[in-house]
Amino acid sequence: MKHYIFFTICAILPLSLFAQNASFQNPYVQLVPEGMKNSAGFVVVKNTLDTPLKIVRASSPRAASVELHTHTMENGVMRMRPVQVIEVPAKGETSFDPNGYHFMLIGLNGKLVEGEKIPITVEFESGESQTIDFTVKPMATPAMDHSQHSGHNHAGHNHNVADMVAPAGVMGAHMHHPGAWMIDYRAMAMQMNGLQNGTRGVLPFEVLYGIYQDPRVQMPMTGLAPPSPLLPAARIEQNQFRYMSTGTEMSMEMHMISAMYQAGSDTMLMVMVPYQISRMKMLANNFQTANMQARGVGDVSLSATFRVWTSDAHSVFLGAGIALPTGSIDEKDWMPQMGKSQVAYAMQPGAGTASFLPQVAYTGREDRLSWGTQFDGTMRAGKNDNNYRAGNRYNGTAWASWRFADWISVSARVLQQKWENYSGQDPSLDPMMDPGNDPRLQGGRRTDVLAGVNLVATGGAFSGLRLLLEFGRPVRQHLNGPQMSTKWTGNFATQFSF
């Protein structure tokens, strides 16, 4: 129940910020040299009504007249024309920017001073009007190599730089121009080797039940080798686990295809379809080994990210989503001594229930440096049909990246993950049999450090295509009971927006 409340808060919070009918974002007037008679005002007008808003007139005490103008650029020729009406679509927005609409201030009285507020009254067709203070700003003077600010979406801004998106392993937390579609493919790979209990590495023989290890069993000595010198007697006695089998190596591959749609300048909607392939190398107490495998579509998720606050250099995002129980929780494979049986909890592609996906993120940038942090969770809605509830997961990450050129940036990142034990129990998974089958031995926490590179095509037919790569290794991990420990992780992503 707690999770529902949390999810609801996450979903409602950003919506409350759009309470007005028309809101004017980032209004500014271009600073012009002294003696110039004209200037232009720019703003993003948002309409929260179900009907279109029509702007028909504007005026300001600082100019003889204010007109609605537009720009067109065809074959490199710029044309400026007055227009009668500028429409802001229902539930949409219209951007007044240096490549399109603007409020033309004609016959300025007095010189403009940077930082000064110029009131402009905007009249709508309905007869209503609204007066907005436009701040005088220097003519868009982009810093070297920095014609983009994460803050706004002026058409003049260039989003086509490598570090416009976070490193490969981080999803979300960036905005495109309204109406943009983006297709994104990501692959995440993780390799686990060897067993670990807490922070201590353990040998498979410390986990498996071997009859010769059991002090209660009198072994016939004739014809048999003496106890192996590899297994010190003390350790054998301490062996608290008596499993028939255990995983010794595991690899996870997750392929994710997502489609994103920029619904407004501050809202991004996303659908993601994951496909998971898990492979585990099993060792049984009769020394048999086997490779088990499970693959399938995971839990399809729907989510929305809202930019709740932004300035030139900083942005804050809130996100909420839901993962639907589309992934299987009944994958089976052959297992030594057992035949076809259910694979361990961690290998199942799905959670079997809906999961809520809250998210909060911050990003910042200063010239060639950009940075960010993101916290997200996967919170299970309840028990699934197999009578268990998968553990919640929480991630926190922080990164910094440096752009060498528009097309390339490199990043360093720290990722802290925590995942909880499962509750309940799948009746077809015997927890006495294998530590992977024990719902109370699923949790853990881990810190990874990752290095990555982002590439983007800045021109040509594939302009806007991105390739992101990241590779990481754990520096600390603490696992609840014998679990396989992660040795490395790799993330790959490619994105195309149009």
Place this chain on the structure above:
Amino acid sequence: MKPSTPWLAGFRQLRIALFAAAIAGSLTLLPANLQSEIPLPPGGDFTLQSEQGRVSLSDLKGQVVVLYFGYTSCPSVCPVSLSMISSAFRGLTPEEQASVRIVFVSVDPERDSPKIVGNYARAFGKTAIGLTGSPEQIRETAKRYGVYYRKANLDSAMGYSVDHSSVTYVINARGRLLRLLKHGTKPSEIQEAMRDAIRSKE
């Protein structure tokens, strides 16, 4: 039991995907740097009016000239282009700055007096020059550089606006037109073109 396969063989699809992506990536990033070039107009010398009197392109020999045609009542396209040039200029070293000159030529001689255009140009660089002239002089200069401009009478308090092409011209120290930079060229590329022009000897 399933027959044992070599361990890690499992990452095959991933490896193939990575390999294909790497190839696709290098193919797409390659043409990114080969920007399509606009054929060069003849260019050449011109003489126009500045605040301080007549200025010819040949007077500026020994300096790289970054030339832009526009008009001072232009609300955004001209200031945006000029500030891109200005930003590129500010990124140069002091020595490089001393050998580069930003020149703004008005295509609105009716309204833009030498004083107005000079004042306007200086907002984009202390050493920048603003030029204007008689309608004939402007027409002749614009023709040499392939500049399109046309007065458009408007139903507006402005009276008219000037439709014009927005291109930046890079001319080397010997007065030869080297490159056209189309509208929207980023400061980094403009700066690169400035440096190339400084190095250019012919």
